[in-house]
Amino acid sequence: MxxxxxxxxxxxxxxxxxxxxGMTNPSKVIGFLSITHNWDASLIFVMGGAILIFAPFxxxxxxxxxxxxxxxxELPSKQEIDKKLVIGSxxxxxxxxxxxxxxxxxxxxxxxxxxxxFAMFNPIxxxxxxxxxxxxxxxxxxxxxxxQNKN
Amino acid sequence: MxxxxxxxxxxxxxxxGLSIVLYFYTTGxxxxxxxxxxxxxxxxxxxxxxxxxxxxLVLGPLLYCYTKEPIAIAFALPxxxxxxxxxxxLVIIGGLLxxxxxxxxxxxxxxxxxxxxxxxxxSSLIATVIFVVVAMLTVTILQQFGIYL
Numbered sequence: 001m002x003x004x005x006x007x008x009x010x011x012x013x014x015x016x017x018x019x020x021x022g023m024t025n026p027s028k029v030i031g032f033l034s035i036t037h038n039w040d041a042s043l044i045f046v047m048g049g050a051i052l053i054f055a056p057f058x059x060x061x062x063x064x065x066x067x068x069x070x071x072x073x074e075l076p077s078k079q080e081i082d083k084k085l086v087i088g089s090x091x092x093x094x095x096x097x098x099x100x101x102x103x104x105x106x107x108x109x110x111x112x113x114x115x116x117x118f119a120m121f122n123p124i125x126x127x128x129x130x131x132x133x134x135x136x137x138x139x140x141x142x143x144x145x146x147x148q149n150k151n
Numbered sequence: 152m153x154x155x156x157x158x159x160x161x162x163x164x165x166x167x168g169l170s171i172v173l174y175f176y177t178t179g180x181x182x183x184x185x186x187x188x189x190x191x192x193x194x195x196x197x198x199x200x201x202x203x204x205x206x207x208l209v210l211g212p213l214l215y216c217y218t219k220e221p222i223a224i225a226f227a228l229p230x231x232x233x234x235x236x237x238x239x240x241l242v243i244i245g246g247l248l249x250x251x252x253x254x255x256x257x258x259x260x261x262x263x264x265x266x267x268x269x270x271x272x273x274s275s276l277i278a279t280v281i282f283v284v285v286a287m288l289t290v291t292i293l294q295q296f297g298i299y300l
Contacts (some may be wrong), residue, residue: 003178003197003200004199004200004203005175005190005203005232006173006174006177006178006229006233007174007178007200007201007203007204007207008203008204008206008207008210009173009207010170010171010173010174010182010204010207011170011203011204011205011206011207011208011210011211012207012208012210012211012214013167013170013173013207013211013219014166014167014170014171014182014184014204014207014211014261015207015208015209015210015211015212016166016211016212016214016215017162017163017164017166017167017169017170017207018163018167018211018212019163019211019212019215020159020162020163020166020215020222020228021156021159021160021161021162021163021164021167022156022160022163022201022211022229022231023163023192024231024233025231025232025233025234026234026235026236027234027235028218028231028232029273030290030299031154032293033283033286033287033289033290034287034290034299035287035290035291036255036291036294037294038154040154040155040156041155041157041187042154042155042156042157042159042160043159043160043166044160045160045161046160046167047164047260047264047265047268048164049160049161049162049163049164049165049167049168050164050165050167050168050171050265050269051164051168051263051265051268051269052164052165052168053164053168053169053171053172054163054168054171054172054175054266054269055170055268055269055270055271056226056293057175057176058175058185058232058269058270059269061161061176062270066179067175067176067177067178067179067249068176068177069177069178069179071177071178071179071180072179073179073180074179074180074181075181075270076181076256076257077189078274079257079272079274079275080274081273081274081277082299083154084256084257084258084273085258085277085278086217086277086281087252087255087258088251088252088253088254088255088256088257088278089252089256089258089263089278089279089281089282089285089291090252090281090285091248091251091252092248092249092252092253092256092282092285093252093281093282093283093284093285093286093289094245094248094252094284094285094286094289095244095245095246095247095248095249095252096245096249096260096282096289097285097286097287097288097289097293098236098241098244098245098248098289098293099235099236099241099242099245099249100235100240100247100281101225101235101244101245101249102184102249102253102259102260102261103185103188103249103253103259103260103261104184104208104259104260104261106209106246106249107184107188107205107208108208108272108280109233109235110209110212111209111210111212111213111216112212112233113212113216113230113232113233114218121183122233124235124236124237124239124242125235126238127242127243127246128242128243128245128246128249129246129255130217130246130247131242131243131244131245131250132188132245132246132247132249132250133188133191133250134191134246134247134250135246135247135248135249135250135251135252135254136185136189136192136193136250136251136253136254136268137192137193137250138192138247138250138251139250139251139254139255140189140193140254143255145187
């Protein structure tokens with residue numbers, strides 16, 4: 001097994017988790033975000049379950065230098081609590097609330113179970129994905145420009 | 152809370168956790184989806200691997216649909232029918248903000264919310280609290296205008 005096969009497998013398992021828990025369904029997510037009306041706390045159990053599995057595992061492996069496949073372990077450098085973190089998270093929150101899709105579920109939503117059979121390649125989902133890609137590229141280019149300006 | 156489905160939510164969460172564990176254990180990378188999307192689009196390093204992860208995200212639901220009946224019955228899973236807004240402006244603005252915001256803050260629900268909190272990162276915890284609270288406010292405001300009742 002190389003890292004490519006594993007990546008595919010991990011994507012499949014990840015999305016099975018999303019589908020089983022209903023997280024690919026935007027109205028289910030909106031139900032969690034709707035605190036004042038018919039609140040649905042399910043999302044907490046999804047995040048909580050995933051954290052409970054990952055946290056102890058990470059604790060025991062965090063000081064390793066290479067992975068099981070001999071690949072150097074890449075951890076994000078300690079992130080400061082700065083304007084980028086706060087503003088970025090707030091903007092993401094607005095977008096998430098507007099549609100009920102965050103990055104993982106938005107991709108799995110391309111093939112998610114619909115009312116009858118699949119909701120295959122729903123045009124709304126495709127438009128969301130294009131907009132998200134543009135948002136990612138705008139940030140990437142803006143950041144690169146500010147870094148260049150500083151130098 | 153008539154839509155509350157704690158068992159299927161927990162089962163799904165465990166699957167997501169196992170995926171993140173397997174990915175980290177083998178590749179040494181954290182499975183934050185917004186980061187994987189950015190890298191798949193903009194970086195040559197590990198591009199195939201990143202694209203395959205995203206392909207897996209598309210294949211999983213198909214696999215589930217073909218094996219749905221026995222799994223759904225065995226675990227008594229509820230039927231989560233797919234419903235999304237049909238407003239193009241909402242979807243375009245939402246998509247732009249999700250893409251821009253997650254990469255500006257360095258993570259999304261998986262990167263900050265699961266991997267970050269799992270690593271006991273204070274900045275990820277703060278990011279998660281901010282995006283959840285802001286998203287809740289957004290939905291509450293939309294409900295005042297008759298969107299998302």
